[in-house]
Every structure is written in C-alpha cells, then in structure tokens.
Amino acid sequence: MLYIPCPYCGLRNETEFHYGAEAGVGYPDPNTLTDDEWAKYIHIRANPKGWLAERWVHFAGCSRWFNLWRNTVTHEIGPAYLPFTEQPKAPSNIGQEEQKA
C-alpha cells in the first residue's frame, strides 16, 4: 500500500489513485506522424528499473492529475509536481548534487 503525496490532499493510500504511466508524453499532432510514430505515442511508455516520473490521478479525492517521481525497484517516493510545471530532478540526482555541493 504505497503512501502517495497528492499535491492537494496530502499523503493518501494508493487505493485512492489511478496510475497513468510515464509522465510528460504530450499529445502529438496526429497528422504529422507516421504509423510507427503514432503507434509509439499510443502504446509505448517508459518502463525503467529505478526512478520513473509517472502520472497519477487522485480519483477518490480531489480528482486532480499530477506527476510523481517513484523508484520502481525500491518503491521510494520522490517529489510530486503538477502537469505543465518544471520537472524536478530525479531524487538520486538531487542526492548527488548535494554531495558535490
């Protein structure tokens, strides 16, 4: 039972959310794409081991969509951010930069 930070409602159990796969895949202009490119938009989303910026919607709460960094191996939860806002760096990167500083 992941504990997911809704940007509006705060921490809530995962059963209140629906998953929306990789974040930041915008709707392309369909008419400029080849069939392959269109298929890629429809069907292919990142599936990495490790940190993934992904979309969630708090369907049982405020019904808002948001993006979230989450680690697919450790289930660590990173920062949440709103659509159309700047994507924060992946948590591991944040850590590295802090170490350098």
Place this chain on the structure above:
Amino acid sequence: MSEIKFIFDDITYKGHHGEPMSAALLRSGLLTITNSTYHGRPRGIIGLGVEEPNAIVQLISDTKESMRPATVIEVADGLHVSSLTGVGALPEAPDEARYDKTNHYVDTLVIGAGVAGLKAAHEHLQLGRKVLLIDDQPKPGGHLLHLGMNLPSVLLDIFTNENLTYVPRCTAIGLYDQNYIVAVERRSDHLGEAAPAERARIRVWHIRADKVVLAPGAFQRPLIFANNDRPGIMLSHAAATYVAVYKVASFRQAIVATIDNQGYRDALRLHEAGVKIEGIYDVRQIASGPSIDAAKAAGIPIRFRTAVIDTLANEKGACTKVILSDIDTNETFERSADLLAVSGGWTPIADLPTYIGIKPQWSAKHAAFLVNHTTDILQTAGMLAGEFGGDDDPAIFFGPTLNDEQSRVAYIDFQRDATLHDLKRAVGAGLQSIEHIKRYTTIGTAHDQGKTSGMLTIGALWQLNNSTEGKNHSLSPADIGTLSFRPPYIPVPFAALAGRERGPLSDPIRISPLHQWHVAAGAEFEDVGQWKRPWYFPKTGESMDQAVRRECIAARKGVAIMDASTLGKIDIQGPDAAVFLDRIYTNMFSTLPEGQCRYGLMCKADGIVFDDGVTTRLGKNHFLMTTTTGGAARVLAWLEEWLQTEWPDLKVYCTSVTEHIATIALVGPKSRELLQELVTDINISKDAFPFMHSRNTTIDGIQVRIARISFSGELAFEINVTHSYAKHIWERLWTLGRRYELTPYGTETMHVLRAEKGYIIIGQDTDGTQTPYDLNMSWIVSKKKEFIGKRSFQLPYLQASGRPQLVGLLPEDIDEIIPEGAYITLYSAQADEDGKTPHTGFVTSSYHSPEMGRAFALALIADGLNRLGEIVSIPIGKKVLSATICDAVFIDKENLRRD
C-alpha cells in the same frame, strides 16, 4: 490463574487459564503429540511459540481450524483440540465468528514488547510521541516472561501513559512500503466460552507509522544430529521455561547440548527446578562468563569439545539415551536422559525487514544474521540488532559430521521431514543456490516457514562446503545466502483477511431511488457493474420469456415505463464546452442548438469505440452528457484527464450528476397521451416538442426536464427529475397509467427493443476492437474536425477490408433464437484436419421479437455490409443453424414511429 479443563484427542487435560496448551500437555506428561507428516515418526513439542514445527494441532471448539501450534493456543474452558499429522482439514460448518479490520495512524509503532521494545516505547513516550505497542504474547515482557521475571518499574510505568496504546496477542504479519504494517490481533479465542458474541474473533490492523521500531526477538536453534527429532528433545530455552515457569515436572534427568552460554543458563534453571543435569556438553574448546561460573558452582558436570551425534528411544519413541561424540577424537559414549535440551544459538527474527528488501548481515560474533538498521523511519532493536546480552559467545556450529545412515534421520525441517541426507542429495544433484535447495528438499515450505530450519539449512550447507576436500575454509554462512522470507510472518486465516467484506458487504450494491418500488413490484434484478437493475417484471407464474414478450408488446403498442436512472450523467459547463465535446466525440456538438439532444460516440486514441450516449445542450455553454451505466466513472475520468493533462487552456468544468438526476423513460405510442395528463405547463405535441428536443417544465410543481429521446424507436419521453422526487413522479405515472395498462419493463426488454432498431450496446455489440466504421456508423464520424482516435482510422488494419461489421441476422427457423456469442461460418463449412473450422463472425445480440413474430440477431460479420442476403451457418454443438445476413435495422427503417 484459575484451573480449567480442555480436551485434546478426546482426553481431558487440566491446565491454568491462559497458559500455552503445550505447557499443560507437557505437565501431564504427554511427550508425543503427533506423528510426522511423511515419515510418520513420533514428535513432541520442541519450542515455545510460533517457531514450533511439530505440535501443530486442530481447534475443534466452535468452527474447526487446522494448523495451529499448540505453543500459541491459550487454554480456556471449552477448548477442544485434536492432533494433526501435518495435513489440515477445512470445517464443514459455516464460520459464525466475526472478523474485523481497523486502520491506525501513529507516531511510533513498536513491534515486540520484550525489554528492547519496551525500552524503545519508553524513549518515544518520553519524547511526547504517541506510541502503539503490539506484541504477540498475552502479556508484555518477552524473554522476561520466559524467565518468570517481572518488568522493571521504569518499563512497567509506560502502561499508565495515556499516549501508549498497547495491544497484546497482536502479531505483525507484514511490513510494506512507507511504513505500512499489517498486524493480526487475536481477540476472543483465549476467552473460551466467555467471549462476547459481538466481539470480533480476529482484528486485522492496518497501521501507518511515522516511525517503526522492530524488536521482534529471536528463536533458539536446534542442532543437527541423528534422531534429533525424538519427543523429549527440546530447545533448551523452551525446556527450561516449561519446567521453571510453567512448573512442568515430567522430566527427571536432562542432558544439555550447547554451542553457547545460553545452554548453561537453561541448565541452571532446570537444575534449580529440580531436574538432574547429567551434564552440559559444549562443542567449544573453552567457555567463560557468569553462566559458566554459576553452572560450575552448582556442581553441574561440563564437558567441552563434545557434541550429540545420535539418540536412542523407548518403545513410545521418546528419547531415553543420548550418544555423544568427542569432536577431536571421534570417541563416542552414551548417557541416559529423558530430556535432551539443545541450545544451537539464536536466530533473530529478520522476517519483517526483508519483506521490503533489507538484507540481513552475517555476524560471526553472534553466529547469526542480524539486521542492524537505523533510518529516520525504521529502526531495529534488541536481538535483531545484535543486542544479545553479552554472555552468549556462540560457536558457529550446526551439528557434527554424520555418515550417510545418520544423516537420513538427522532432521533439518521437522515438519517436512527433510533431512541432512536430502540436503546432501540436492548438492549432489548440482544445485548451488539455496533457493534451489529449498525447493528440492522442500525445507522451509511448511507451516512454520523455516523459522527453525532456515538457519540450520544455511549452516549445514556451509559445513558441507567447508568439509569438501578441505577447501572453501574462508567461506562464511553469509556466502550461502539467506532464504527469502515472505509475508505473512505467521499463517493467518482467510476469514481474518477478508474481514468484513463478506456477503452483501463484499462489494457495494448500488441502487436507484426507485429500487424499493421495483422490489415491491416483483422485479428480477440483473447485476450491471455494482448496480442492481430490474431485468424484467414477471407476473405471477410468468416465465422470463413470457414477461419480456408482454413488456415488449406494451412498449410497441401501448405505453411502458423504465427506470433509466443508472445511466451516467455529467454536467459540462464553460465557454469551451462545445469545443471540448467536438474533440471528445467523433461527431459534432458545437452545432447542436440549445434545448436539443444528440447521440454521440467516443473513441480512445487507438480508434476503438469506448462509450456512447445522448448529450443535451442546456445552454450556450452548458451541456448534460449521458454515458452508459458501466461507463459513468470511466468517462468522467477520461474527460478530466484530457482537460487537466492535455487541454488546460480549455475553459470547461465537468461535474457528475449521475445520482442527482433520476431518469424515467416513458415509452410507446400512448406515452404522449399519458404524459399529457401530468404535464400541463408545456405543449408536448409532435410539432411543439420535436424528437431530440429537451424541455424544462413541472409536474405537480416539481421541476423536471423532459427529453424526446428514444432507445426503442417508439414515441418516448425521458423524464429527468432530482433523486428525492423520483419516486413521487414514478408513482404518479403509475397511478395515472392504470387506464393505459402502463407496464414496467427492465433491461431485457430494453435490449430487445433497441436491437430491433439496430441500436448498439457498448460491451455487448462491441468487444473493445470495433471502430465506428465496423459498427456501420460512418455517419457519426465527422470529416470536418479533429477528435480523439481519428488518426488511428488510417492504420492499415483498421481500414483493411474484411473487418467484422455489424449487421442483422434472420434465422431460417423463425422460432430458433441463436445463442448470443455463437460463431458464424460460411454456409456448409467443414472442419479441417486439425479440427478447425474457419469462422466469419459471431452473434452479439439475439432475441425473439414479438413485433416481428420471429427470432432475430445482430452480429459482427467479416465484410458483413457487403454480404447482405448471404446465407451463413451457425454451428451449435452438433446442430447447425442457418441464417441470412440482413440490415441491422429490423423495424421502422423510416423512423416513423418515434414521433
């Protein structure tokens, strides 16, 4: 402690209320509890708690429950138990017990009320935090309880702190991400017959803690030697506790075999309780510490570098003699004992942290795997973290070298009867990974999940590796790896985890405001998602077919009424509402005049139809969308997703009004006449109120919106009214409708009526692979605008010829209703040599039409629209039906009846 009586295997035993059943049985002198699962060997109690592999019994009191360790059953009046041989049985009687669940959020959760856990609780309370302390024992104290000692007052004081919630008999079974813990509290079995009826027998706790302290303690390990499974051979800590604390006086003469100082402490306790200690046999070269000094002072004989190698038994199988071996000379000798107490070292309970991927680390000093872990949110304490108390000094030793014959009876997993021989065989078969060896030998897969056998397996493998040709001496048990633990930490009854989700509470039942009327009218119901919808309304003695025919005729010839309240309804407002709908639906909505309705179809981006319904323009910037019953939540989520994540510039708000608005469909040629009696504010004549128009008016002063929408092809009115007035309006229509023989109908009749008109049902005439073109609905696909899914129509396969298309089917036999889902073949098609018959489509909807007086169907048929008039076959078992492909609209192709 009051004395009680309980029954085990039909014999009555006495015990003290609340003590472990194992203690009472041992006190009565019962050593052999059962026979082992595969080898049939007599077995007795070896442990103190959930680690017990042998004494697994079955509760018979109330509902039978198998596979419970006798070491954790608290005896109470009325307890009735029988033995098992490793195979449980399920109860035939229904389980009348209640089970519940609760959710708990807390600052600090402490798991384990031993000294380490109590200290942690104390610390966190001192910091002003709220603490939840859970422990699987009936009383706090952990190890101290086994030693018969009282808690120090500083730890006792925490129980009066109002910030502490202490839950005994509560076992953490799982640790999950973000400090989510599932625990199981046993709440009534220990009360026996005194348990209140309304009390939940087991409560499952879902706990989320800001911080978790794990102080679960440790299990003592047995040792591997030949015939190490005989009744009378016990873990030394358990034996000493039964004798010293529970006053078990059944043993006269004991041998203690040990690899650490714990054996000495236990020997002392046995000695002090009056058991003669024949000797302490220690595998170590030398040992020191207060416990050794004390044992010497007590005059207990001690011999070093000596290990048990075998045992002998009496006719009942119980241990009578112990064969010992000098490790350096291999000289063996025999000693008599009715108790062999073994101390093989401690195995800290590392299960919970491993569930979230924290790996235990080997410590040679402790001869154990530890989890010494501290983060902001999770911390281990006590023995798990390596706090063994300082007087243990264990050897890394799991058993002496045994020959082939001895290793066949040297048990590692008692419950699975898995031996050292099995382990050697697995290694010989070429297996290296401990996971393979576990699977090959089945070690660790029984009820106790390897609580005692897991570490023995690792140790035995390590010893086997070290002994082969003298190499690998640098290996440690850590190089063997650890076995994976899997939740739950202890077995949990299904019923406990199902909790209150039983019967009607297992999934919500959704009902319309007219539900009670339908029930009173004798409706048969159909499950549509979570909704209960009237399926048909049989009159006394009527079959479903008869009822549906009557209902269909009423709708086509007179007037009929249906509850359509379950349809999804979404209020859509905003300056860009029309633009938005143009993008969502395949057809145009920006051109829809105010006060009018239009049917719309929506696709996913892959071009596949996913919902449909009628949308009404209530105002310039205001629409009311209806969706399918099952699609309501899905469609609203779909709209929100596009608005929020793709088109935030569109000024549109969507609001669900599914339950706010109840919808009553009044259908049939006499519907206008009937409605006219109630609606006096507006003119509802054909010309004043045309098809697909919507009007606001009142009935009995109640605001209603009436729409000229028809899902049957008949003249029809949909009356929309707020939830709280729905029943009043329905009953008014019902009362007035008597003169018209107003007939209520359900979903089955609705389906027949719409199929006669070729109207689709999403999910019945579609299966998630149809484009609008496949449904012969090219008329609804706008060429003038972009909409979701349009691009996919260009994909080669979606525009290929030969795709299944929606058509009608008329069976040759007019009374033969083709089964829905039946597959269609070319006329007179035959199976090939593989037994396969090529098909050309399948039947989606099929009914008898009272209007046509015959059976008819809708079907998806390859290239069907170009094959009208063709005769096809439908094999049904051994029968082959024939039918003719036809247009999907069977009745009133000119749409004359709807006005």
Place this chain on the structure above:
Amino acid sequence: MTNTNQILTPGTIGRRRAAIIPEQPPQLWKSVKPKKAYDIVIVGGGGHGLATAYYLAKNHGLTNIAVVEKGWLAGGNAARNTTIIRSNYLWDESASIYEHSLKLWETLEEDLGYEMFFSQRGVLTLAHSVSDVRSKRRNLYANALNGIDSEWLTPQEVKKLVPIINISEDVRYPVHGATYQPRGGIAKHDWVAWGYAKAASDLGVDIIQGTEVTGFDIRNNKVQGVHTSQGTIATGKVGLVAAGHSSILANLAGFSIPIQSRPLQALVSPLLEQVLNTVVMSGAVHVYVSQAHKGELVMGAGTDAFNSYAQRGGFHVVEHQLAAALELFPIFSRAQVLRTWGGIVDIAPDASPIIGLTPVENLFINAGWGTGGFKATPGSGWVMAHTMANGTPHKLNKPFALDRFATGHLIDEHGAAGVAH
C-alpha cells in the same frame, strides 16, 4: 502423470499422512562458466528460455547454446506463478498457440523423462452476470471452432464438479454458470523448469547462472555478442526471453517495446486434505484457485496498478482476493494464508505476447505473456526455437509480431483474459 480423484468430505478431522512426493533425480543440470562464443545465447533462464534452448537442441539440432541467467535458474516468474494450464482463449491466434502448448504439455513428462505433476484436472471459468455469461459462452463457441475442448456447465453442474463451491443466490455475485476445459489443469512449476533445464543440459546446452547481461554487441544493426557480468560472449543469435525485464533488455539493444512491468501476487495455504480437484477461475471476482498435489491451496491475486520491479505487491490486493474467494468458497474461512509472493509480469497493450523478430538483426524477443506465461511454456519455447533457428517466425507466432502495434492488428485478449492466469 498424476490424477487424484478422491475427494474427502470437507471437515473430516485430519489425521491423514500427506501424499508422498517422488524423489528428485540425483542429477539435475550442470552449472558452467561461459565459453567465449556460442551459436546462440538465450538471455533469461526461466521456463520459456529453457524450453527455447531445449527445442533448439532437440528440434533443430543446435546445441552450442548458452542460457544466461542473472539470478538462479527459474527463480523469476517460473517460481512465482499459480501453475494453471489451459488453452480456451478467445481469439484464433491465441487459441492456436496455447492449444499447441497444451498438446505439448500432454506428452511433456514422457518427452523430458521427468515427473512434473502435470494433472489434467480441468479448469472452470465462472460467469457471474448476464453479460459475463454472454462473453464466456462466446469463448466457448470460438473454442469449438478451434477444436478446443470446452463446455458449458450450469451452476448445478459446477456444484457437482466442485462440491465446496457456493452456488446460492445469496452471494454478492452468484455463479451463473461456467466454461469448463477438461484438458486444462496444473503442473508443478519448479519441476517444469528443472525438467527443461535437465533435458537441455543433457543435450549439451550450457546453463550459466548468476550472470547478468549488461549490453549487446551490435554492429551494422546485427547482433554479434552479449556483454555480461562475466565478460563478453560472442554469438550469432540472441533470444531475449526474460519476462519482467524485457523492456530493460530491449532498451539495451536500442529499441523500445510496448511493455509495462507490473507486480502480480499469489499465495498458498498449508497442506490441507483434498477438497478441490478442479482449477477454478473467476475473472469477475478475481479468484484463481487450485489445490496442489501435496494439498496446499494455490491462489492467484491481481496485479498491482503500477510499474514495479520489486517482486512485491500491496497486501490490499491479497485481502481483496481472499474476500472474493470466501464468497465462492465459505469453507476456506479457516484455511490460512501461509505465504504470499510477487512476480513481475510483462503487460502488453493487448494482453497478448510479443514473439518474433526485432529491429536488430538476429536478435529475437519473446515477451509480454502478462499473467498467462506458465501455461505457454512449452509452446512458447517451441515457436521461439523455430523462429530463432530459421530466422522467420513459426506460423503460430507470426500474428504476435512486434509490428502489430503499428499496423493496428492487435490481438486483444483483455475481454477474455481480464487479469486471468
């Protein structure tokens, strides 16, 4: 082959000895260090990878093969599934490949010379509503035309076959009938993989454990070797058969596949006297249960909703699963959950596998079996071996090509499979 037909009356107080398990053979497979070069490298030592290697050796005479496994052999989904075998799929393409697999199952023990407790005890798939009945019956008619044994059972007939099931109308979602495939059943998952491993090893296939593939040597869009944690292995052909990790490997080879990796959980009870002699599945209420040979109830839970490689899922999924199971089987109330575990399943957009060529020459992929991979093990290995040996797909896996997502020719088993196993 084993078939336990005796069913004890539920509730008999247990004093029974457990069924004897046959001993494992004294020799299984040899674990070896990798050679410098092989004709073929199979990435992934699970059931499908081992079956591929076996059929390459047996059917195509190719034995200079390495199976490279990151962890321990068959330690992924092969060790984590609920062992259900059936072939009654909806679409012709699926039915054909799964039926081919089932036919192989029927002679597999003889073929491999290895006991794997294959038991054709039948698979019931329950229907709980009017629409559920309609779609299940459609499946049945489709199966009939595909020559697959499948029949419709009324609730009373279901009860006869499974006496412990509750067919009353009182449950939240009553049983309205079921499809039944008598030839379906179960097998012991570990032993299936071990049987293939032993047989492949006996034919000369190298089994290399504890070796992770870290990249591919690709030149002129042609694979030349695999980089591993034990060095580079040169090879002419590579097969990616690593369920759960298919996306990662495809990315290493420079292309993307439409796969998402999700946790799928299952659970098991302690040994119980035999009460259930048929596999019972219900997509509508999420119940997948059988009783294994030794007596434990084996149940599949649902997939979690999000991507994960953690091999663990949420406990709420298990709790929901048990609630659903008790509605159908009230007798399970005091059965215990002994152990839960999670696997990682590859989910493709149409819930059908991807088997065939990739954009890289001589690099082949076998992925996307979702929750249904176990039953496909023999068939999957068979067609993958054919595809790799010949460089072109077998007719059975041709429809399951990667390019179907661009043409739109999906094989959408969602409706039929649900989260089915």
Place this chain on the structure above:
Amino acid sequence: MKESPLQQMNLGKITTVAIRELPLLHTIDLRVAPSTKSFEAVTEALGINLPGKTGQFLTKPIPSEDEALALCLAPDWWLILGYQKAEHTLDKLRLNDEYHFSFVDVSGQRTTIELEGPNAQDVLAHLWDQDLREKNFPVGSVSQGLMAKAPVIICHIAPHRYYVIVRSSFALHLWSALSDAAVEWI
C-alpha cells in the same frame, strides 16, 4: 413528496456512538479557479466566503444561512451545503463568456450521515483508511475517499462529531457497513 436515500434512519446512542441520516441537505457543486475575476464575481454574487485550502470547510460561509457549510474539495472545487437560494444569483454571470465557472445543483447526488459520540472515530477507523488523528484531521477538515468501497466525503464537524456524505446509490450499502462496524459499541 421528497424522499431521502436513508429515510432518516438512525442507530446507536450518544454515550458511545449515535448514527443518523441528515436528509435532503440542499447541495451546490461549485467549480471556479481561485484568484480570478470569475472567482470574485461568483463569490460576490453568492455572498459567500469560501475556504481557500483543499481539505478545509467553513461553517456559516453565508451570513444569512446559519446551517450552511462550504467544503473545499480541490483548489477549484467547492461543495456548498444548506444554501437554499443560491441558484438564481448566478444566472446573469452564466451568460457572460468572460466568466468561467460551473454551478450545479447536486442535492440528490449525495446524502449525509452524522456520527456523534466518543466512539465515533473508532467506528470510522474500522472503515476509513485515512489518518483521523487530530494533527492531520482537526475539526474543520474535510476529506474525500473510499469507505467500504463507496466514494464519500468526511467532515470533522466538532469534537466526536463527523459527517459522512455519501453518494445516494451507495447510501444503503454504507449504512450496512457502518452498522456492522459499530456493532461492538451499539
């Protein structure tokens, strides 16, 4: 003529927990982006003071309506309970494209169940998996979620007093679930 989903059912006792339906509360769903011209126009026309933060509610948001409540469910989403005369005040604004808001009467969409008594929170905790601790859900808080799988809105009205606002079609189901959860206290 009006009927509520639970017909004013009640159970329990105030010394432990009393559970009853508060039927037929007039309810308005308001959607408008905060800090916009539309927001100002709408709140002015309604004469209402709206809570600014998701998860908060205001009692007496309208000076003339003593019993009214305004719940903030999302940054641009409010539910206003007990405000009878709201509708007509916005008619003019609706016709003006410069304003972007949505205002929907949803009185029939949900009904309200009140739990009151020292064990009210215990009963809720049996069915509600959100954090009810004072520090995270003090009086004045509102939250949406799932209770016994039914979508609900919970308000912490006063110490030991909660509203559970449930979708009408789920109301009877939720009532059964609450009765079951409360069994050890009633």
